[in-house]
Amino acid sequence: MSQEQSLPAYLPISIFVFVLLSLISGIKMLCIKRNIMTNKPIFLIIRIIELLALVFISKISFLFVWAYVGIIFIFIITSLAIGHRRSLILALGTFVFNILLSFLFYYTKGTTTFSSFGIVNTIYFDILFGISIVSISVLSGMIQKDNTDTENQNKMLVGEIEEKYDLLALAQQEIKSHYNKLKYSNKKLEETNLKLSNSIGEFYTLHQISNAISSILNIKELLRYVNDVIIGVMGVQYSTIAIFDEKKERLKVHTTNISDSDNLFDLSSNINSPLILETLESGKPIVNNFANSTSYSFTSGREINSLICMPLISKTRKLGIVLIEHKLNNAFGDDKKRLLDIICQQVSIAMENAGLYQKMHVIAITDWLTGVYNRVHFQQILPIELSKAKENKYQLCVGIFDIDWFKKFNDTYGHLFGDKVIKAVAEAVSESLKSTELIARYGGEEFIILMPMTTLDEAYERLEFLRSKIENTVVTDEQTTVSVTASFGVAGYPSTADTDNDLLKNADTALYEAKNAGRNCVRVFC
Numbered sequence: 437m438s439q440e441q442s443l444p445a446y447l448p449i450s451i452f453v454f455v456l457l458s459l460i461s462g463i464k465m466l467c468i469k470r471n472i473m474t475n476k477p478i479f480l481i482i483r484i485i486e487l488l489a490l491v492f493i494s495k496i497s498f499l500f501v502w503a504y505v506g507i508i509f510i511f512i513i514t515s516l517a518i519g520h521r522r523s524l525i526l527a528l529g530t531f532v533f534n535i536l537l538s539f540l541f542y543y544t545k546g547t548t549t550f551s552s553f554g555i556v557n558t559i560y561f562d563i564l565f566g567i568s569i570v571s572i573s574v575l576s577g578m579i580q581k582d583n584t585d586t587e588n589q590n591k592m593l594v595g596e597i598e599e600k601y602d603l604l605a606l607a608q609q610e611i612k613s614h615y616n617k618l619k620y621s622n623k624k625l626e627e628t629n630l631k632l633s634n635s636i637g638e639f640y641t642l643h644q645i646s647n648a649i650s651s652i653l654n655i656k657e658l659l660r661y662v663n664d665v666i667i668g669v670m671g672v673q674y675s676t677i678a679i680f681d682e683k684k685e686r687l688k689v690h691t692t693n694i695s696d697s698d699n700l701f702d703l704s705s706n707i708n709s710p711l712i713l714e715t716l717e718s719g720k721p722i723v724n725n726f727a728n729s730t731s732y733s734f735t736s737g738r739e740i741n742s743l744i745c746m747p748l749i750s751k752t753r754k755l756g757i758v759l760i761e762h763k764l765n766n767a768f769g770d771d772k773k774r775l776l777d778i779i780c781q782q783v784s785i786a787m788e789n790a791g792l793y794q795k796m797h798v799i800a801i802t803d804w805l806t807g808v809y810n811r812v813h814f815q816q817i818l819p820i821e822l823s824k825a826k827e828n829k830y831q832l833c834v835g836i837f838d839i840d841w842f843k844k845f846n847d848t849y850g851h852l853f854g855d856k857v858i859k860a861v862a863e864a865v866s867e868s869l870k871s872t873e874l875i876a877r878y879g880g881e882e883f884i885i886l887m888p889m890t891t892l893d894e895a896y897e898r899l900e901f902l903r904s905k906i907e908n909t910v911v912t913d914e915q916t917t918v919s920v921t922a923s924f925g926v927a928g929y930p931s932t933a934d935t936d937n938d939l940l941k942n943a944d945t946a947l948y949e950a951k952n953a954g955r956n957c958v959r960v961f962c
Contacts, residue, residue: 535563662677676689819936858881
């Protein structure tokens with residue numbers, strides 16, 4: 437039987453299968469509209485029916501090529517939807533069904549679209565097709581797996597972003613809370629500033645003192661300035677600032693506008709009265725608008741009737757007092773007391789800052805071991821002193837010396853004993869210097885001496901004296917006693933140098949000459 441004669445026998449079945457496929461397509465459209473295709477069992481059932489129908493069509497219809505294309509397309513879609521494992525099972529089932537149909541048509545003497553190939557070729561074609569759909573299932577499944585992994589990662593990223601968004605929302609809420617608190621604080625501060633601005637005198641005083649605190653670091657200058665401001669703004673007869681000496685535990689008048697010597701003597705002699713010391717100790721001010729000299733002996737001879745004594749104290753120590761006095765009764769109200777209290781608080785802070793600045797300045801310019809000036813300070817002072825010498829036309833000399841054989845002290849007795857030697861030499865020289873002279877540790881065991889208004893001959897004599905004193909210095913430890921010597925070099929302006937660099941270089945050259953000459957001697961740069 438030929439292919440053209442056999443095809444009509446299967447035409448009704450082919451028509452039935454095509455109608456079935458059309459019906460399945462309609463069902464799929466309906467399922468998609470109603471979102472039922474997301475159900476995997478229904479999806480699989482529909483795909484299986486489609487595959488079986490297409491495999492059947494491929495055996496009996498002249499449209500077998502499109503049937504195979506449809507099968508491949510379905511496998512691609514199915515693998516992407518359900519993964520390679522289930523798709524692989526479906527492909528294997530389709531493969532087996534395809535081969536069974538080929539055998540069935542062959543043994544029942546049915547006619548297929550491949551009847552002219554023979555059973556062997558038909559099976560060979562079915563095997564190749566089966567391998568194709570299995571490969572397509574695996575590849576499509578792998579793509580689906582990658583897509584699924586990517587989707588899961590995206591979900592994780594979305595989850596992390598949502599979590600960070602929640603954290604950001606909490607942070608924004610916290611910032612908003614802080615902003616409200618800050619807004620409330622600012623409101624309170626504005627109210628305080630508004631109250632302060634009601635008094636022009638208060639505002640001016642605080643402004644002036646604030647400027648002074650930021651610009652004047654010298655305590656003496658600061659207190660004189662503050663005392664003048666208090667007199668002008670408070671409108672008092674007298675204003676006095678006394679500083680507390682912690683070592684002597686006594687107050688000492690620092691700044692006052694009292695010019696009469698007898699009145700100043702009475703004030704200075706009685707400033708440490710029990711009432712004032714109690715004020716400084718307790719931190720509570722004295723306000724008396726009906727004062728008399730019997731109760732306040734420091735007012736004797738000045739006809740004082742009103743006074744305020746305000747303590748100057750910091751968090752850690754007592755600094756002093758501010759005393760304002762007036763000849764009128766009832767001269768000081770609460771506003772005056774409040775204003776003076778604010779001034780004293782600022783002055784206390786300024787005094788403590790100035791004190792810390794002075795201490796830090798001393799630390800910055802002092803050598804930690806010897807207590808003499810350090811190299812940095814000397815290099816700052818030398819150009820200034822040289823300029824003065826040039827301007828006032830006097831001579832100036834610089835001497836450099838270092839301790840002889842110092843390395844031997846360190847190697848023999850240790851670095852701690854070496855430090856003791858350096859300190860002993862610095863003390864011996866410092867004690868013998870004139871008030872105009874200055875010594876600094878220049879580095880290690882080397883020192884430098886500045887001698888203004890000194891000729892080279894005078895400098896030689898001075899350094900020779902210092903060399904002799906060092907030579908007679910004995911350094912002792914628990915079990916060690918040693919003598920020390922030093923070598924000196926000196927240069928002078930204008931005889932041997934005209935700049936600060938030349939002075940240092942020439943003095944250093946002279947020092948090396950002293951070392952080469954056998955040490956423990958003084959050499960002048962020529």
